[in-house]
Every structure is written in C-alpha cells, then in structure tokens.
Amino acid sequence: MRLKILNLNTEIILNACESFYDLLSKISSPENESYVGVKYNGEIQYWYDEIPGDGEVRFIKDSDEEGFEILRHSASHVMAGAIQNLYPGVKFAIGPAIAEGFYYDLDLTEKISENDFIKIEEEMQNIINKDHAIKRELWDKPRAIKYFSERGEKYKLELIDGIADENVSIFSDGIFLDLCRGPHLPSTGKVKAFKLLSVAGAYWRGSEKNPMLTRVYGTAFPSKDELNNYIQRLAEAEKRDHRRLGKDLELFDIFEQAGGGLVFWLPHGALIRKIIEDFWREKHLENGYEIVYTPHIAKSDLWKTSGHLDFYRENMYCLLYTSPSPRDRTRSRMPSSA
Ligand SMILES: [Zn+2]
Numbered sequence: 001m002r003l004k005i006l007n008l009n010t011e012i013i014l015n016a017c018e019s020f021y022d023l024l025s026k027i028s029s030p031e032n033e034s035y036v037g038v039k040y041n042g043e044i045q046y047w048y049d050e051i052p053g054d055g056e057v058r059f060i061k062d063s064d065e066e067g068f069e070i071l072r073h074s075a076s077h078v079m080a081g082a083i084q085n086l087y088p089g090v091k092f093a094i095g096p097a098i099a100e101g102f103y104y105d106l107d108l109t110e111k112i113s114e115n116d117f118i119k120i121e122e123e124m125q126n127i128i129n130k131d132h133a134i135k136r137e138l139w140d141k142p143r144a145i146k147y148f149s150e151r152g153e154k155y156k157l158e159l160i161d162g163i164a165d166e167n168v169s170i171f172s173d174g175i176f177l178d179l180c181r182g183p184h185l186p187s188t189g190k191v192k193a194f195k196l197l198s199v200a201g202a203y204w205r206g207s208e209k210n211p212m213l214t215r216v217y218g219t220a221f222p223s224k225d226e227l228n229n230y231i232q233r234l235a236e237a238e239k240r241d242h243r244r245l246g247k248d249l250e251l252f253d254i255f256e257q258a259g260g261g262l263v264f265w266l267p268h269g270a271l272i273r274k275i276i277e278d279f280w281r282e283k284h285l286e287n288g289y290e291i292v293y294t295p296h297i298a299k300s301d302l303w304k305t306s307g308h309l310d311f312y313r314e315n316m317y318c319l320l321y322t323s324p325s326p327r328d329r330t331r332s333r334m335p336s337s338a
Contacts, residue, residue, distance in 0.1 A: 001016060003023065003055060005027060005057050005059075006058040007035075007061075008027065016050075018051060020038045020046070020048070020057070021048050021186050023038075023051065024047075031059075035059035036060055036061065036070045036074075037185075039058045039060060040056070046136045046182060048186075062190075062222035067222075070185060071097075071190070071222065072098075072101055072102040072219065072220050073184065074134060074188070074190070075102055075219075076097065076102035077171070077176055077178060077180075078176075078191055079120065079124055079196070080104050081175035081176030082120050082121075082124040082127060083104070083112075084175070085175070087110055090107070091106070091155060092106060092156065100219055101197065102219065103217045104215070105155075105202055105214070106213060108214060111214075120216075121195070124191075130188065131187050132188045133173070133186065133187045134171055134186065136170065136171050137169075139167060141163075141168060144170065145160060148160065171184055173187075192220075193221045193222070194219065194220040195219055196217070197218055199214060199217070201213070201215065202214075250268045250269070251266060252266055252269045259317070261315075
C-alpha cells in the first residue's frame with residue numbers, strides 16, 4: 001500500500017498487514033522520537049492496528065496539544081501500574097490527562113502522601129525503562145465484567161455499565177490493564193520526563209454521596225528541560241500565591257465561621273485597596289466615565305437570565321426566604337402575648 005506521510009512530505013510503500021507502529025519504525029526522521037500518536041486520513045489511530053490501505057498519515061508530535069494529552073494520559077497509566085505494584089489491592093477509578101498534567105483517582109486503604117512520591121516515581125521509572133508496548137484489545141462486555149469483578153474493581157464495573165457498545169476497549173502495558181479508549185503512546189519508554197505533584201481527596205463522579213477517593217496528580221513533558229522549567233514556574237507561582245501573600249503580609253484573611261471565599265480586609269490590605277480604588281475612580285472620572293453603585297445581591301431571576309444560577313449555583317450564596325403564609329401574616333398582626 002502507498003502512504004503519504006504528511007509530516008515529511010514523502011511517500012512510503014508498505015506491505016499489507018503492517019501496523020502504524022511498523023510504519024514508524026520504517027521511517028528515519030530526526031523527529032521520530034517526538035511522535036506520540038498517529039492520524040490516518042485525519043482520524044486518530046491505535047499504533048498496533050493494521051493500516052487499512054492507501055492513505056495519508058500524520059504523526060502527532062509530543063509538543064502538539066493532542067500529543068501532550070497522549071503523553072500525559074499514558075503517564076497516568078504508568079503511575080497506576082507503579083501504584084498497583086506498590087499497593088496491592090488498590091482499586092482504580094479514572095485517570096485522565098488534564099490541562100497541565102494528569103491524575104488518577106484511587107480507592108485504597110493505605111494513605112498516600114507526598115512522602116511516598118519518591119518510591120512511586122522510582123517504580124514508574126522502572127516501568128518506563130522496560131519500555132513495555134501499550135497495546136489495545138477489544139473485549140466483549142461479559143469478559144470485561146468477569147475480569148474486573150474478580151478483582152473487585154467496582155468503579156470500572158460502573159463505567160462498563162455506562163458503555164452502550166457490545167465491546168469495550170482495553171489497554172495494557174503488561175503491568176497495568178485498564179478500561180480505556182486511548183489513544184496512548186506506543187510504549188512506556190516514550191514517557192521521557194515526569195513528576196508527581198500532589199495528592200488530594202476527590203469524590204467518585206464528583207458527588208459527595210459517593211466514596212472519597214485519593215487523587216494523585218502528576219505531570220509529564222517531552223523533555224527534562226521542559227519539566228524543570230515547569231517545576232520552576234510552579235515554585236515561583238507558589239511564592240506569589242495570593243493566599244500565601246495575604247497571610248504573610250497581613251493583607252486579608254478568610255474565616256470559615258463566615259464562609260469560604262468571603263474576604264476580611266486587614267489594615268495593610270484595606271489601605272492598599274483604598275489606594276487602588278482612589279486611583280481607579282480618579283482615572284475613570286478623568287476619562288469621562290460616570291460612577292454608579294449596584295446592589296451586591298439580586299433576585300434569582302436575574303442570575304437565571306445571566307446563566308450564573310444554572311452553572312455556578314453551588315458556589316453562590318443564596319438568601320433563603322419563603323413568603324409568609326396567610327396564617328403567619330395574621331399572627332404577625334396579633335399583639336404579642338408575652
Ligand atoms: Zn488510557
């Protein structure tokens with residue numbers, strides 16, 4: 001078959017039955033190492049699937065947005081494999097790529113803290129060094145249900161329950177087997193630079209009615225330099241974190257008794273605020289603006305129109321009141337018996 005490689009603007013002739021991974025191993029380009037995914041006629045493919053026939057191929061690079069996602073999601077599988085080796089009995093929920101990294105939600109009896117990261121990272125590095133191929137299989141649902149039931153993987157069973165297709169997609173790197181659509185890197189060795197970042201609690205499916213799981217966050221980059229730059233940036237951002245500066249410089253504080261996110265301005269912060277507000281007013285008036293004041297609260301109808309109520313209801317403070325019933329109104333007019 002004849003394949004046009006769009007990245008290299010060249011054509012390659014392959015035998016039938018060869019896979020996208022075979023194709024990758026046949027082309028010599030300095031960029032080979034950076035190819036983490038593959039598209040065929042515009043559609044993302046699985047590395048070890050046979051190429052259907054003539055067509056156009058584009059390799060996804062680790063620096064492309066889609067490439068970052070493939071890299072980071074694959075790193076979450078590697079982390080899951082390491083945690084499975086170190087914490088037998090752990091149950092797995094979901095492990096997606098996110099904006100700047102990845103996480104995996106875990107159900108385990110032991111507590112994982114940041115002190116455990118070194119040993120988990122070492123185990124991840126072992127899995128990466130062995131360069132296991134990450135291969136996909138399609139299982140019929142009964143087979144998948146049997147497999148995950150035997151391991152008590154109740155979250156995976158719930159996920160399978162929500163899949164309409166008769167077959168489910170399974171990925172395995174020989175260490176960790178997961179219910180997953182992919183795509184992934186062709187092998188674990190392609191995770192070049194990674195770091196675990198933090199651990200937090202997260203409810204299964206985001207509902208407080210469900211069990212609290214352990215969420216381990218990490219990130220992965222195409223190179224150690226990029227990872228180090230990112231970690232440096234995180235450290236700099238932490239130094240400038242407004243929550244930290246607010247406390248250290250006695251600018252403001254938040255008291256749980258009053259409510260999360262409700263700010264009390266302390267004298268230093270209040271003075272800065274006044275100076276900024278004075279400047280802001282002065283500049284607006286100088287430039288011909290007029291000043292108005294609006295209420296801080298409004299009827300729910302307004303927030304419905306603006307869309308806030310539908311999307312941010314959980315983060316809004318709502319005044320709860322009910323219209324007085326006719327009986328209450330009568331009562332309020334009656335003289336007090338006290
Ligand atoms: Zn996956």
